[in-house]
Amino acid sequence: MNILVTGGRGYIGSHACKLLARAGHKVVCIDDESYGRADVSAYAECHRISTRDSDKLTALLRDKSIDAVMHFAAYIFVGESVEKPDLYYENNVAGTLSLLAAMKAAEVKKIIFSSTCATYAELKNPEPLTELHAQDPISPYGRSKLMCEQIMRDYCATLGFSAVIFRYFNASGADPENEFGEDHVPETHLVPLAIRAALENRPDFVVNGSDFATADGTAVRDYIHVSDIARAHVLGIGFAFKNPGFHAFNLGNNRGYSILEVLKGIESVCGKKINFRFGPRREGDAAMLVGDNALARRLLGWSPELPDLSMILETAVAWEKRRKAQP
């Protein structure tokens, strides 16, 4: 099929471009290059276009006979979204509306959308979250993603769209062939930051919170390999064609690791100690966030191929070494 990938030069989108091309699809990537820098030209035809440019998108969708859209493009920094909510609603929500308008005009009605576990309401118990857990995000970033989900639900109900929504838990790791990896600027995610702390002998890595109600007092998260997320997207296309309407799936590993367990894993892969100290909790951080992935297993036939934390960390460390060596 002909697949349009938005945000295909970013962390997760680049992995998806590669796996889509490997699966035999023709991939067209649009990215405004506000953040993404991955060179996906071996896997996709690339255009520098914003999701907000509806007219250009309509022309592209028609010209390339696009069958389905995979929508990764968004701003992703939770903290920044608190400071600049207008920017997040404009880019993430208005950008999605503009993309959907182009799709409607070009009669392309299948969309696979990157959502997040940050749309879920705070957890009251440590059980893995199912897709039925209440949604009540606490940041403008999370709300922008939930708004997009709700808009797509309505497009499915009345405009004949099919939407497959993937709510990722903590996307981590890197392409096992070490071609792509995590490269956010600024980087805010635990795994790459802790790897840099280890490799560069940084003096004061801060672990936020040591008094959570977890076994070792640090926050527990569900780390899911980026290539497993990308594979789910490839499966999502077939699902969207066979199953009209709105379908949401968690993409997680069904198990959580504490921050201290992640740091220990990184120390073991790098063969170096991380000099860390405890800082205060960040506002809104839940003690435990783990996703139940049974629905994606059952309906998509998806299961993580790289579920072990050690595999996730090994690929992430290999990528970080390559990234550092690049000019």
Ligand SMILES: NC(=O)c1ccc[n+]([C@@H]2O[C@H](COP(=O)([O-])OP(=O)(O)OC[C@H]3O[C@@H](n4cnc5c(N)ncnc54)[C@H](O)[C@@H]3O)[C@@H](O)[C@H]2O)c1
């Ligand atoms: N990284 C995670 O752990 C995680 C977790 C849950 C959900 N997500 C979602 O997954 C998606 C991809 O995240 P990522 O980590 O790859 O982020 P990323 O910043 O690496 O990639 C996003 C890409 O979108 C592009 N972009 C942003 N706004 C655009 C616009 N208006 N038009 C065109 N291109 C635009 C950026 O240049 C970038 O290349 C996002 O929608 C994010 O909300 C990510």
